[in-house]
Structures are given as structure tokens and as C-alpha cells.
Amino acid sequence: MSGNAIIVDGCDTLPKLFLKKSAERGDRIAMREKDFGIWQSYSWNDYRARAFDIAYGLLSYGLQRGDVVSIQSEDCREWLWTDVGAMLAGGVVNGIYPTYQPRQVEHALADSNCRFLFVEDEEQLDKYLEIERELPKIERVYVFDWRGLRGFEHAKVAPIEDLYALGQAYGREHEGLIDEIVAQGCGDDLAILIYTSGTTGMPKGAMLSQRYIIFQLQAAPDYIRQTETDEILTYLPLCHLAERAFSGWLPIGTGATINFAESPETIARDLQELSPTYIFGVPRVWEKFYSRITTAMSEATWIGRKAYSVALAVGMRRAEKLIAGEAVSLFDRFAYGIADRVVFRNIKKVLGIDRAHSAASGAAPISPSLLKWFLAIGLAIDELWGQTEIGIVTICRKGVFRFGTVGPAIPGTEVRIDDNGEIVARSVGQFDGYLNLPDKTAETIVNGWVRTGDVGHLDEEGNLSITDRLKDIIITAGGKNITPSVMENELKFSPFISDAVVIGDKRKFLTCLIMIDQENVEHYAQTHSIPFTDYRSLCARPEIIELIGSEVGRVNADFSNAEQVKQFRLIDVLLTAEDEELTPTMKLKRSFVTLKYSDLIDSMYAG
Amino acid sequence: MTTPLLELRNVETYYGPIMAIRGVSLRVDEGEIVAVLGANGAGKTTLLKTATGALDCRKGRVLFEGREIQCRDPDWVARLGIAHVPEGREVFPFLTVSENLAMGAYNRHDREGVAVDLETVYGYFPALCGLQDKMAGYLSGGQQQMLAIGRGFMARPKLLMLDEPSLGLSPVLVAEIFDIITRLNREQGLTILLVEQNANVALNVSMRGYVMEVGGMVMDGTSEWLEQSEDIKEFYLGKKDEGVRGRRRWKKRKTWR
Numbered sequence: 101m102s103g104n105a106i107i108v109d110g111c112d113t114l115p116k117l118f119l120k121k122s123a124e125r126g127d128r129i130a131m132r133e134k135d136f137g138i139w140q141s142y143s144w145n146d147y148r149a150r151a152f153d154i155a156y157g158l159l160s161y162g163l164q165r166g167d168v169v170s171i172q173s174e175d176c177r178e179w180l181w182t183d184v185g186a187m188l189a190g191g192v193v194n195g196i197y198p199t200y201q202p203r204q205v206e207h208a209l210a211d212s213n214c215r216f217l218f219v220e221d222e223e224q225l226d227k228y229l230e231i232e233r234e235l236p237k238i239e240r241v242y243v244f245d246w247r248g249l250r251g252f253e254h255a256k257v258a259p260i261e262d263l264y265a266l267g268q269a270y271g272r273e274h275e276g277l278i279d280e281i282v283a284q285g286c287g288d289d290l291a292i293l294i295y296t297s298g299t300t301g302m303p304k305g306a307m308l309s310q311r312y313i314i315f316q317l318q319a320a321p322d323y324i325r326q327t328e329t330d331e332i333l334t335y336l337p338l339c340h341l342a343e344r345a346f347s348g349w350l351p352i353g354t355g356a357t358i359n360f361a362e363s364p365e366t367i368a369r370d371l372q373e374l375s376p377t378y379i380f381g382v383p384r385v386w387e388k389f390y391s392r393i394t395t396a397m398s399e400a401t402w403i404g405r406k407a408y409s410v411a412l413a414v415g416m417r418r419a420e421k422l423i424a425g426e427a428v429s430l431f432d433r434f435a436y437g438i439a440d441r442v443v444f445r446n447i448k449k450v451l452g453i454d455r456a457h458s459a460a461s462g463a464a465p466i467s468p469s470l471l472k473w474f475l476a477i478g479l480a481i482d483e484l485w486g487q488t489e490i491g492i493v494t495i496c497r498k499g500v501f502r503f504g505t506v507g508p509a510i511p512g513t514e515v516r517i518d519d520n521g522e523i524v525a526r527s528v529g530q531f532d533g534y535l536n537l538p539d540k541t542a543e544t545i546v547n548g549w550v551r552t553g554d555v556g557h558l559d560e561e562g563n564l565s566i567t568d569r570l571k572d573i574i575i576t577a578g579g580k581n582i583t584p585s586v587m588e589n590e591l592k593f594s595p596f597i598s599d600a601v602v603i604g605d606k607r608k609f610l611t612c613l614i615m616i617d618q619e620n621v622e623h624y625a626q627t628h629s630i631p632f633t634d635y636r637s638l639c640a641r642p643e644i645i646e647l648i649g650s651e652v653g654r655v656n657a658d659f660s661n662a663e664q665v666k667q668f669r670l671i672d673v674l675l676t677a678e679d680e681e682l683t684p685t686m687k688l689k690r691s692f693v694t695l696k697y698s699d700l701i702d703s704m705y706a707g
Numbered sequence: 708m709t710t711p712l713l714e715l716r717n718v719e720t721y722y723g724p725i726m727a728i729r730g731v732s733l734r735v736d737e738g739e740i741v742a743v744l745g746a747n748g749a750g751k752t753t754l755l756k757t758a759t760g761a762l763d764c765r766k767g768r769v770l771f772e773g774r775e776i777q778c779r780d781p782d783w784v785a786r787l788g789i790a791h792v793p794e795g796r797e798v799f800p801f802l803t804v805s806e807n808l809a810m811g812a813y814n815r816h817d818r819e820g821v822a823v824d825l826e827t828v829y830g831y832f833p834a835l836c837g838l839q840d841k842m843a844g845y846l847s848g849g850q851q852q853m854l855a856i857g858r859g860f861m862a863r864p865k866l867l868m869l870d871e872p873s874l875g876l877s878p879v880l881v882a883e884i885f886d887i888i889t890r891l892n893r894e895q896g897l898t899i900l901l902v903e904q905n906a907n908v909a910l911n912v913s914m915r916g917y918v919m920e921v922g923g924m925v926m927d928g929t930s931e932w933l934e935q936s937e938d939i940k941e942f943y944l945g946k947k948d949e950g951v952r953g954r955r956r957w958k959k960r961k962t963w964r
Contacts, residue, residue: 248956
């Protein structure tokens, strides 16, 4: 494959691009992170210096090209410094979710043959110490945040500052070594490992080459219009492909400034404070925005509500014109201008999306009604679709609105529907297979095409629509094929429903497990004087079950009889990212949930 | 379901613009000891003060024997049969012990009954015998706490609300006072709502418990069940798993289940 060199700015690997771009940008701000509540800036020079320290430090320990360096941390500046540093030294980076339990961490470290481990803090370090004996191949462990570890002695563990010092000393003795190593690198080099959340069995380590990364960068600029004046917020796990691409790789290419969210709990506040100009969000984030506004509106004064509904009607009219591709009349433009000034601008300010010139949604399907609402208030969200195995496959084009589709394929990527309805795709930038799993690799890459596991169809314009995961398609006892995600997405559009799993394979009718949106349902209970104590008792309140029932009924109305959900149950445990029921991006895992709550499911089919 | 003795439904109380308790619901049935646990500033005291009318709530209802009592004057509420033993004892320092107890019976007019109950109080709190004429301000902390509980009992309430009776007392005195609380409940049939930071003793004497955090309820259940909960063990009972290094500074995320 080395014949098709993929190049951005004359560079065929990310380290080469980093060396070039960071030197050009010098003292420009590369990233910001809060320290004790105050934003601190780090320039491209700082970024480069730290990455060099880490690279030289690892080289001093004899890191060889292809050795694996793992990072087990929440998003932070050191995450990216280590990411780039390890790659500069020729290493392969493996990101591990900080929400993983020790057993899952062990698999990711052992399977990848990891030599060097970087952990965020005391808590993450303890996970390693628990499984230390199982992992003799790990040589050094560095801790980003040494607080709480004073006096702790361990032959392999040290604070990251030690590595910086070591790297600086080694760098003085071996000046130019990194430039040499980087120059020897090529697109075929393995760059990173991403362990994909296995719903069955252990996660599989997808191998992504330098070419994969550079391919993403060179395919993107026409559609992902990020420039060096852009501000982005980093809040999804960097172990996930989407955030890695948006906050790790893209800014190296474009020079946009990265801002780290303070914690996963403070995203709303961070957004408001920062108002990024380019926003990438998963559907859950967009759903949350929408439900915040709907809840606020239900509490607003009569005038406020009236103004909102009038403005929204104006916005929807304009949105419909835009979707149909018709010109928006002068009158509509004028009316929209007023609606924007009086209502929408304030909404966008509250959410922190008022400066955004572009927004994208991906990593999960999003409800078309939600996209339309955002377009109505003046934020066009481009839906994109991608997978770890192949990267971004399709993205909606600016100014063209085909809600319900994920847009046409990006240049250089081919998409086709296989005979069984499965979407297959290929590009020179696709992944190199799963680490240590030749059988799984052969199952996924067939004749050079990557089987995506999704079913869907292409329209005459080449826009792809995703129907569902192939293995999630439900065939009811009546023999009808049902794609659960369509119903699930409409359910999630309700402010009271956070996630839903539709069940019914080989069953007489469809049922559904629902996870409520705690904040909004609590708010509802409060305003309607429904007494409750904790989450469990809230889920047990008949009024709440009735409320969710009416939401289900509303969604059911748009579906034919066989596609309707006949029964539902609420999951009465408040799930967190640490729980195995959820993926790290907080989606319910269908297979795990159906197994764990089988009693609850059976109760819906009883009698 | 029988009508609970005391019920709070979605109560919201503010201190100026600050919401101190946000939508709290709770019930106390007759004959029970119910504990409310929580750290400083969780809103436990505010909860009691809202129930007695010392604070007015902005939203929600407080029902005593099925009757709405929120936002009424405290003396009116007290006359219905709710006695409040406040945090930090708050005995009348310049009154004698017997005068303090008499203040508890201020609303009562059955002289014989009062005399009998006075004997009962001295029976439960022998430490107060012989101190009848001593000024309450001169008593020790433990004696003052006993006096405060005794004063509450003298009103012959249907519900006795105790706000942190263990505050500032030695473990021996805490054990003694909680023993008496249990006896008051068993022998006198007194219903007790107990607010405590000392989760260990509170869960021991109570039948059911609630856990409050930053103004809201996060958990409720029978006391035995709460004692078994991992979160309660770690955050309230201090039974913490020391981890692999033998010392652990980080805390697990609370899940309240």
C-alpha cells in the first residue's frame, strides 16, 4: 500500500506534521486547561517542548519503534503531550478509558504488550497496582498528578516530572535524535491502538496506521472547516476516535485552540464560559441542550413562552425552506432576523453555542427532529458517520440539509451496500486489522472492503442513511423486520428519556427498556408535587410511569401497529460511566442490558 | 396505607435566593424512629425547621396527621404535638432545670399529668435528679442535652424531633442518650425523627433512614439495608477499603444504591 502515499502539507505522518506545524506556530496558544478554576494557556512551543521531553525520556529507556505506550487518564494536557511524545519517539499509543475496571485495563495492557504506562492520578494508579502481577511486561509507570502519593515508593512508578527531567538530560546528549527517528517514519507505521467496546467478549484492539491519521486530515478540510482562529472544547474521552480526531489530530493540522473541559460533569458550564466556534457533539449532548431549553421554556412567563413559540414557528418555516433547498423569501429572512435577535440569540448564549460557525454530530444516530430544531434556532449541525475501523466515512455537506441521512462519502472513500444490506466501505486510510485477532480481521476486511456492521441505503444523490446495526435488527415472532434505532432515537428526543432499548427479537410484540433523564424527570416531579426520595423511588412513582407512557404513546403514533412498543419498563438504577451497562460515551449497551435485565424484560411478556 | 404521622412532600426552602432544600419528600409513621443522615450543610436542620414552621417553605407541603401545617407559626405547630429539640441543646441558661422542664409543658393544663411526666423525665434521666434548682447554664453538655430532650418530652408530643443529640458528647454519653431515646420510643410509644451526622448510632436505633446530600434526598430505606450499602459504609461509617497501597486518598464516586 506504500505506493499511495497520503500527504498533508508535505508530511506523511503525524509526527512530521507536528514538527513542521509546531515550529511555524511558536508562541501561539495551542491549548488551555483550568488549574484551580483559572484557565492556563500552553503555546505550541510548550506543547512541543513537553512532547520532546516525553519522547526523549522514553527513548532513554530504550523505546523501539512499534513499542506500545498506554495512556489511562481523563482528558488533560498531559494526555496529548504523551500522545504526541510517544509517536515522536516511534511508539504506538493505546488510550485506555479511565472508567475501565481493573479487569478491563488488564486486558488492554496485556493484549497490546504495553511497555510504558501513563496514568492520570492516584485512583488510576491503584487500578494498575491491583493487577501489577499480571503485567510483568510493563517497565515504567508515570503519573500525571502525583497528589496523594507523597512518600509512595515503587520501583516502576514515578511522577511525570521525573520523565521530563530525564528527557531533557537525554535530549541534550542526543540532539537531533528525534528528528532522525521522525524522518525515518512512514505512513505504514502503526500509530495508535483503539480498543473498541466489545459488546460480546473482550474489546478488540483496532490498529490504525499513520496513513489512517493523515488520510483523515487530508480528507476533512473541505467539510470540517476548522482554522487556526477556531476554539474547540475537548470533553469526550480522548481514547475515543472522534475526540482524538477532533482535538488531537485536527488542531495539529489546522492550528485551532483546544480547551479542556474541567470535568465530565461541568461540560454545560465550560461550554457557556467558552462558547467554542467549532463544536463536535455526540447526540446525547445535543439532546441535553434541547431538553434544557424545553424545560426552561415550560417554566418561563407567559410572554416568554409566547415569544418562543412564535419565534420557533418562524425558525421552522425558514428551516423547511432550507431543507427543501428553496430560496428563503425576503420577508422570512426579515422575520427570522427579529426572531434571532429577540429569542434565538439568547438561547444560544445560554447554551454556549452562539459563536459556533460549525457543528457536527456523530458517534451515534441522532433524531432528525432534533437536527431540525437546531436548524430552526440557527445552528446547522452536520451529521457525520464513521467507525474506528475506517475513520470518518460520510459527512453532510455545508448548506445541504438531508436530515435522516449522514451525507455522502468523503473523497477517497467508497461506500457500497452489500447483498445482505450491510454497508461496506474502503479507502486507503482504513485500519490495518485487529491486534492478535487474524480471524476477526478476516471477518471484517473482506476483499479489501471494511464491513461496517451497519445496514442502510444510498439515495440517488449518494447520501447514506443508516438503518441500524445489522445484529440489532429485530425479527419478531410474526416475521416482521424491525430496526429498533429508529424508534429509540425518537424516544430519546423526549426530554424525559435519556436512552431506550427496544426489544422484541423472536417475540410476539415490541417492548422497551427506558432510562429516564434524571434532571428533567426530577424537575417534572417537583413542579407537579410528586413526592419521591431517590432515583429508585422516582422510577417507581405511578405518575412518572404515566408520564413516560404518554411519551411512548406520542412516539408510537408515528409507527405502524407492528412497529409500536406495547410495554415498557424503567431501569430504576442510576447508571454511571463505570457501569458495564453503558458504553464510555454513555449509551446503553443493548446486548448487556438485555441480558442483565432479562427478568424485567420477561415481566413485559408475561400474561 | 395508613396516614403517616408526618409527611413532607416536595418541600423547597430558601435562605434568601439560595435554595437550601430542593424538593425533599419524607414520611414518618407512628411509633417509628426515623433517621436523617447527611454531612454538614446537607439541609438536615433546615428540614426540621421547615417541618416545625420555624422556616417557611416556598413550595411543597408538610402534613401532620394528614393536615397541612407548612408555613404556620412554630407555636401553633408545637401545640399540635410536635416537639423540636434543637441542635446545640439551647436550654434556657438562666432558668433552673425544673423551670426549663416546666417551659416544655407550657401549653399543658393538666397539672397531675405534668407532675407524673416530670417524675418520668427524672426517671429516664437520673443525672438530672438533685439538679432541679441549679441554673441550666451551669450544667455539663451531656446534662444539658438530657435536659433538652426532657423539656421536649414534657410537651407530651406525638412526634419528637431531635437535631443532632450526639453533638459534642463523649462516646459514653452518646451511647447513654441513644439508649434513652430507644427506651422513650419503646416504653412511651414516642415517635421520633432523628437528624444525625453520627450514622453509626443513628442507624442502630432507627428503623428507617434517609440520606441527604446538598439539599436533596439521595437514598432511603430500612436501617439494616442502609448499613449494608457500600456508599453508606464508605462515606458515613468510615469502613473504607484501604486499597492496594494500604492508603487511599481518592474517593469512589457515590452511586447511592
